[in-house]
Amino acid sequence: MKFWDTITGSDLTREWKAFEVRVGALPADHRAAWEQITGHLSSYSDFTGRNLMPILDGALGLLEETAADAQSAREVLGDDIEGFCAALAGGERGRGYRDRWRQQLNRNVARKLKQLGG
Amino acid sequence: MDGLTEMLKGTLEGCVLEIVGGEETYGYAITRRLNELGFAEVVEGTVYAILLRLEKNGLVQVTKRPSEQGPPRKFYALNDAGREELARFWAKWEYVTSRIDKLKEGGK
Numbered sequence: 001m002k003f004w005d006t007i008t009g010s011d012l013t014r015e016w017k018a019f020e021v022r023v024g025a026l027p028a029d030h031r032a033a034w035e036q037i038t039g040h041l042s043s044y045s046d047f048t049g050r051n052l053m054p055i056l057d058g059a060l061g062l063l064e065e066t067a068a069d070a071q072s073a074r075e076v077l078g079d080d081i082e083g084f085c086a087a088l089a090g091g092e093r094g095r096g097y098r099d100r101w102r103q104q105l106n107r108n109v110a111r112k113l114k115q116l117g118g
Numbered sequence: 119m120d121g122l123t124e125m126l127k128g129t130l131e132g133c134v135l136e137i138v139g140g141e142e143t144y145g146y147a148i149t150r151r152l153n154e155l156g157f158a159e160v161v162e163g164t165v166y167a168i169l170l171r172l173e174k175n176g177l178v179q180v181t182k183r184p185s186e187q188g189p190p191r192k193f194y195a196l197n198d199a200g201r202e203e204l205a206r207f208w209a210k211w212e213y214v215t216s217r218i219d220k221l222k223e224g225g226k
Contacts, residue, residue, distance in 0.1 A: 090171070
């Protein structure tokens with residue numbers, strides 16, 4: 001990755017543009033599923049969202065493959081898109097805002113407890 | 119049978135390993151196989167997430183093959199680490215089922 005890209009995030013913009021072109025070629029229900037997937041996955045994002053790019057690329061690949069098979073998005077993902085996203089983001093790359101907030105909260109509580117002489 | 123999802127959670131990965139171990143195959147075919155077996159609630163997204171995990175843990179070999187229409191498909195086959203993991207899965211399964219059967223029979 002080039003330094004310039006890292007600073008400006010211009011590589012991300014390019015990737016998003018490429019995603020959008022691919023999404024545009026999908027049938028409507030797959031497009032709707034993509035909206036939901038990106039929505040749910042955003043909570044697993046790091047500061048720039050760069051950690052999500054390979055995950056999103058894979059998820060989009062799945063949508064494309066299944067669209068080519070003429071399967072509906074519901075057949076592919078079922079009702080639990082949130083669970084699907086959690087499984088996708090799982091593991092070390094899925095650490096995001098929520099984990100950091102949780103850590104911060106834990107630290108603050110621990111400090112307060114110490115002040116109280118606990 | 120309905121409501122199997124919770125119970126299947128820990129074992130689905132082993133099931134997918136077993137199916138992939140039989141022959142090189144792809145996500146859609148694995149899902150269909152599980153559906154035929156009676157696991158109707160398993161959707162392709164679930165299988166996809168499992169395959170992704172297997173790939174990340176280095177248990178499968180992935181090959182991209184062009185399909186007649188649309189984007190290339192990813193085919194999965196077990197490597198040596200995958201075969202070892204599959205053997206471990208069946209050993210664990212054996213253990214759990216034998217204990218649970220025993221419990222059901224009255225703990226003797």
